[in-house]
Amino acid sequence: MxxxxxxxxxxxxxxxxxxxxxxxxxxxxxxxxxxxxxxxxxxxxxxxxxxxxxxxxxxxxxxxxxxxxxxxxxxxxxxxxxxxxxxxxxxxxxxxxxxxxxxxxxxxxxxxxxxxxxxxxxxxxxxxxxxxxxxxxxxxxxxxxxxxxxxxxxxxxxxxxxxxxxxxxxxxxxxxxxxxxxxxLLDEVLAEAPEQERLEAWIMEEVDRGVALPGLYPMNAETKARYEAFKAGSSK
The missing domain is CATH 3.50.30.40 (Ribonuclease E inhibitor RraA/RraA-like)
Incomplete structure (x- = not known):
């Protein structure tokens, strides 16, 4: 292949x-x-x-x-x-x-x-x-x-x-x-892995800003909403 x-x-x-x-x-x-x-x-x-x-x-x-x-x-x-x-x-x-x-x-x-x-x-x-x-x-x-x-x-x-x-x-x-x-599983991994990498990069930025881990990693509903807002803003 x-x-x-x-x-x-x-x-x-x-x-x-x-x-x-x-x-x-x-x-x-x-x-x-x-x-x-x-x-x-x-x-x-x-x-x-x-x-x-x-x-x-x-x-x-x-x-x-x-x-x-x-x-x-x-x-x-x-x-x-x-x-x-x-x-x-x-x-x-x-x-x-x-x-x-x-x-x-x-x-x-x-x-x-x-x-x-x-x-x-x-x-x-x-x-x-x-x-x-x-x-x-x-x-x-x-x-x-x-x-x-x-x-x-x-x-x-x-x-x-x-x-x-x-x-x-x-x-x-x-x-x-x-x-x-x-x-x-290659097609599924190709579809999902870049988003996982992007998510973890954003979490690292939050850690660098001093955000505490509870609710950040793993994300709670509020953090998910902030991340979705970040993605929407970065795509404009």
Missing amino acids: ALDQAAIETLKGVSTATLTTVLLKKGLRNVWMRGTKPLRPGQPRSVGPAFTFRFVPAREDLATPASWGSPISTRAAIEAMPEGAIAVIDGQGVMDAGVFGDILVSRMAKRGVAAMVTDGVVRDLAGVLGANFPVWCNGVAASPSVAGLTFVNWQEPIGCGGVAVFPDDVIVVDDDGAVVIPAA
Whole structure:
């Protein structure tokens, strides 16, 4: 699924914190991927369809350097990635085997991939940082992926950070980490999230003015009326 530019720009204006609130109102509580931290501060908010990489725990007859040349390999998966996708990698929470290093990250950057998200770790830190490619992960390790993981396929449902991610779900990542928007809910989120962001920005302005929280957050009837008056005035 390719996201249109309007959807991307809308979601780039909405924080992951706001998205979790919007999705919570729809009954989805488990959408924030644990252990997905920005590799460097200040990475731009990224938006794109999920392109999934599935690992399982390492098995010695399969997790070998020779497997990197297999038709089913991370290398082949990267070559199948469309421009604008976000790589979502099930690193199984393994902390001592880097799922990708500088060469693979650099190739994704060359292919126009938007970002990479994993609950695992990366290797070749200096080279990964030098690729100037947005990465969200759980740390760094020197060992290669086959030291703790076996790659088995791409574009299958995976778990990342304890969250179910399906191919073409929409991923949004910022300084708070990675959130998944189920593809079937995208239109609803696009319709509702900007208003939630606007509402919370107005509440912050009220806090800055010294307004007390009771009745403001959450809003009582009087505060709702003031907010509606603000919206009506700002739309003129």
